[in-house]
Amino acid sequence: MNLFNYSIEEILEISKGEFLLKENPGTAIHYILTDSRKLLSPEHSLFFAIKGQRHNGHDFIPELYSKGVRNFIVSDYPEDKNKYPGTNLLLVHNALLALQQLATFHRRKYPIKVIGVTGSNGKTIVKEWLFQLMREDHAIVRSPKSYNSQLGVPMSVLQIKPGHTLGIFEAGISEPGEMEKLETIIQPEIGIFTNIGQAHSENFRSLDDKVKEKLLLFRKSDTVIYCRDYTSIHDEVKKAGIRSFTWSRKSNADLLIGKITAEHNETEIQGIFRNDFIRIKIPFTDDASIENAIHCWTTMLFMGYAQETITSRMMMLSPVAMRLELKEGINNCSIINDSYNSDLGSLSIALDFLNQQKQHEKKTLILSDILQSGKDEEKLYQEVADLLGKKGISRLIGIGSAISRQADNFHLEKSFYDSTDDFLNSYNSAFFRDETILLKGARTFGFEEISKLLQQKAHETVLEINLNALVHNLNFYRSRLRPGVKIMAMVKAFSYGSGSFEIANTLQFHNVDYLAVAYADEGIELRKAGINIPIMVMNPEEQSYESMISYQLEPEIFSFRILNLFNDAIKRNSKKEVQVPVHLKLDTGMHRLGFEEEDVNELIVRIKNSRHIVVRSVFTHLAASDEEEHDDFTRLQISRFQKMSDTIRSHFNYPIYRHILNSSGISRFPDAQMEMVRLGIGMYGVSPNISEATQLQNVSTLKTTISQIKNIQEGDSVGYSRKGQALKNTVIATVPIGYADGLNRRLGNGRGHMYINGLPVPIIGNVCMDMCMLDITDIQANEGDEVLVFGDIHPITEVAREMGTIAYEVLTNVSRRVKRVYYQE
Numbered sequence: 001m002n003l004f005n006y007s008i009e010e011i012l013e014i015s016k017g018e019f020l021l022k023e024n025p026g027t028a029i030h031y032i033l034t035d036s037r038k039l040l041s042p043e044h045s046l047f048f049a050i051k052g053q054r055h056n057g058h059d060f061i062p063e064l065y066s067k068g069v070r071n072f073i074v075s076d077y078p079e080d081k082n083k084y085p086g087t088n089l090l091l092v093h094n095a096l097l098a099l100q101q102l103a104t105f106h107r108r109k110y111p112i113k114v115i116g117v118t119g120s121n122g123k124t125i126v127k128e129w130l131f132q133l134m135r136e137d138h139a140i141v142r143s144p145k146s147y148n149s150q151l152g153v154p155m156s157v158l159q160i161k162p163g164h165t166l167g168i169f170e171a172g173i174s175e176p177g178e179m180e181k182l183e184t185i186i187q188p189e190i191g192i193f194t195n196i197g198q199a200h201s202e203n204f205r206s207l208d209d210k211v212k213e214k215l216l217l218f219r220k221s222d223t224v225i226y227c228r229d230y231t232s233i234h235d236e237v238k239k240a241g242i243r244s245f246t247w248s249r250k251s252n253a254d255l256l257i258g259k260i261t262a263e264h265n266e267t268e269i270q271g272i273f274r275n276d277f278i279r280i281k282i283p284f285t286d287d288a289s290i291e292n293a294i295h296c297w298t299t300m301l302f303m304g305y306a307q308e309t310i311t312s313r314m315m316m317l318s319p320v321a322m323r324l325e326l327k328e329g330i331n332n333c334s335i336i337n338d339s340y341n342s343d344l345g346s347l348s349i350a351l352d353f354l355n356q357q358k359q360h361e362k363k364t365l366i367l368s369d370i371l372q373s374g375k376d377e378e379k380l381y382q383e384v385a386d387l388l389g390k391k392g393i394s395r396l397i398g399i400g401s402a403i404s405r406q407a408d409n410f411h412l413e414k415s416f417y418d419s420t421d422d423f424l425n426s427y428n429s430a431f432f433r434d435e436t437i438l439l440k441g442a443r444t445f446g447f448e449e450i451s452k453l454l455q456q457k458a459h460e461t462v463l464e465i466n467l468n469a470l471v472h473n474l475n476f477y478r479s480r481l482r483p484g485v486k487i488m489a490m491v492k493a494f495s496y497g498s499g500s501f502e503i504a505n506t507l508q509f510h511n512v513d514y515l516a517v518a519y520a521d522e523g524i525e526l527r528k529a530g531i532n533i534p535i536m537v538m539n540p541e542e543q544s545y546e547s548m549i550s551y552q553l554e555p556e557i558f559s560f561r562i563l564n565l566f567n568d569a570i571k572r573n574s575k576k577e578v579q580v581p582v583h584l585k586l587d588t589g590m591h592r593l594g595f596e597e598e599d600v601n602e603l604i605v606r607i608k609n610s611r612h613i614v615v616r617s618v619f620t621h622l623a624a625s626d627e628e629e630h631d632d633f634t635r636l637q638i639s640r641f642q643k644m645s646d647t648i649r650s651h652f653n654y655p656i657y658r659h660i661l662n663s664s665g666i667s668r669f670p671d672a673q674m675e676m677v678r679l680g681i682g683m684y685g686v687s688p689n690i691s692e693a694t695q696l697q698n699v700s701t702l703k704t705t706i707s708q709i710k711n712i713q714e715g716d717s718v719g720y721s722r723k724g725q726a727l728k729n730t731v732i733a734t735v736p737i738g739y740a741d742g743l744n745r746r747l748g749n750g751r752g753h754m755y756i757n758g759l760p761v762p763i764i765g766n767v768c769m770d771m772c773m774l775d776i777t778d779i780q781a782n783e784g785d786e787v788l789v790f791g792d793i794h795p796i797t798e799v800a801r802e803m804g805t806i807a808y809e810v811l812t813n814v815s816r817r818v819k820r821v822y823y824q825e
């Protein structure tokens with residue numbers, strides 16, 4: 001985050017802190033850092049060591065110091081500050097508060113007009129659409145993506161620079177007391193209250209209380225814009241005495257909405273403003289887009305825009321990409337699609353996501369002209385060039401006349417085209433191989449055509465993986481661990497069907513301590529994809545030992561035979577004395593694999609007699625950690641493990657981790673967390689514990705589309721063996737998913753359901769290899785409509801219940817031929 005030129009002493013005064021170390025008082029700060037993984041310019045960065053519920057920024061100071069950072073704001077007095085020579089170390093009461101104070105100071109330094117946006121839904125869309133509608137007239141600074149939290153708002157406001165004439169910042173809250181802090185930072189002149197709903201209501205006594213809290217954002221604003229049909233908002237605005245400018249479908253308002261007509265992928269909205277009939281058209285038909293567009297229409301009318309200008313610009317609105325998608329591409333490439341807008345803020349976020357992907361060393365950016373007024377063209381693209389250099393981009397493909405004119409600013413492999421058509425006309429698939437490609441383009445450049453060319457072709461059934469949900473679940477379990485307890489994340493079986501390096505990259509980025517795979521080839525694939533954290537192999541096979549040693553994979557050792565064979569393999573393949581970490585599996589009652597109690601003494605002797613093996617951990621498997629009826633047996637297993645592991649650890653003069661808990665055990669047996677836990681199915685959003693399941697987020701969504709719709713007569717049959725019988729005239733939809741994709745045949749003949757347009761429809765007849773049929777007699781549907789196999793409204797646990805099995809089987813059986821799409825909000 002560029003801060004121009006604040007001195008460290010200015011920041012000290014603003015944050016009301018004190019120097020613990022003051023070795024470079026004249027240092028100029030240009031970048032604020034709150035995430036150690038997003039370091040750009042160490043010598044001019046200031047790291048705020050913020051404490052959260054699930055992390056402590058102080059833990060990352062040693063890492064950042066080793067990377068050259070020499071400016072820190074802390075709230076904990078360091079045990080040995082002398083470990084950081086050459087450092088400016090500022091002590092404050094609360095690092096997040098200090099960041100907010102800095103943002104407040106920065107906002108007052110630039111007294112531009114600011115629009116503040118709050119509400120339950122639509123904040124980001126309204127903000128982005130206002131940017132699209134008004135960027136020709138203003139140099140606009142706005143929140144990146146949905147940066148609207150206690151941390152996101154100050155980071156957004158700190159983007160304000162000389163030359164900006166309008167700010168648009170969104171603010172979200174989850175509990176009382178938060179909005180007052182955000183108002184102090186944003187200081188909006190104009191407010192937009194989009195709507196009110198039940199999101200994040202758990203910490204408020206009533207909906208009215210939540211409205212009152214959100215309205216604090218506008219306590220000093222000149223005007224607040226809202227739909228007065230939300231009576232709770234209207235009543236509280238009147239009570240607060242805030243001047244308003246409103247729209248309504250049914251009451252007297254500044255903009256009275258009349259007829260709304262949706263057809264052919266566009267909507268005409270009629271209205272009355274100052275006794276004149278006016279209208280707009282938008283290229284969307286859904287209710288949410290209509291409401292968001294009316295908010296923007298009302299705002300522009302309030303700001304004095306001519307109706308002719310509004311009308312012409314509304315039809316140019318483009319969808320807002322709320323997520324970054326990662327897909328498999330041609331020639332072993334990975335494609336990140338973010339091709340709806342192009343500006344510096346969203347470019348930086350997309351590049352961070354690109355840099356999380358370690359599967360390819362080469363990183364290519366396909367970038368369109370940045371359609372942002374108020375910036376000198378040469379200066380703008382010099383900033384882009386600097387950003388690409390700091391983010392380590394290998395190659396740039398620039399598309400557009402402006403970026404092409406600034407080609408000399410870019411010092412990397414590069415090529416330029418005046419238009420997307422020019423690029424497509426010269427395209428050759430040989431242009432791309434073994435690289436990660438980020439598509440970042442303004443909507444008008446039509447990068448969808450480039451995306452189609454670069455994507456690996458696959459059928460219409462896809463498994464969508466929500467990486468934000470994966471991280472949420474990881475942090476949910478992390479918050480239940482004692483400080484210092486490590487996490488081994490289970491990515492065996494293709495990450496429970498969710499993917500390989502795509503999942504591992506995310507887990508590595510979010511600082512898990514270990515990964516666990518089933519077989520060596522899974523671990524080798526991860527190593528080749530750039531995963532460098534420790535990996536345990538749970539089923540080491542003799543033919544894979546040499547590869548495991550070569551790729552620094554750590555085997556599970558569960559028998560003397562395996563121990564001897566692996567020890568011999570190290571001797572054969574090591575030209576010098578090396579020690580390879582291993583993990584000892586103990587059998588405490590599962591009776592599947594592992595050393596038993598009578599084996600422990602011999603095991604200790606054999607390992608101590610080997611010069612080549614070092615024990616990294618000892619562990620065991622719980623047989624029934626999620627079943628209360630077997631808790632006595634689980635406690636017996638824990639007791640046995642503690643006794644066996646204590647004996648082993650007492651004979652070695654180095655630390656050895658212990659781990660026994662799986663996802664269910666983390667919450668149910670917190671006293672047995674020991675040094676490490678193994679997080680598996682819970683990380684993917686599945687828990688047998690009902691109260692715990694409500695706090696997890698769905699990670700995987702399997703969806704397909706309707707290929708064909710047919711009307712069949714009473715008495716006709718459907719599918720193989722004529723198992724599906726029409727008891728009345730029936731409408732059926734054929735969808736391209738079958739048992740070769742992982743849809744179990746047990747779900748056929750009415751036992752399983754899918755969802756179309758939010759409604760359940762049964763599977764009729766037998767499930768075929770590549771498709772199945774649905775009874776859609778009672779719902780409205782069209783060919784091409786989306787069909788949900790499992791996801792938010794039809795959880796995978798419900799599919800498992802219909803099959804008479806467990807969620808593990810459903811998830812791991814999704815075929816690899818089903819395209820995976822990974823996305824991050």
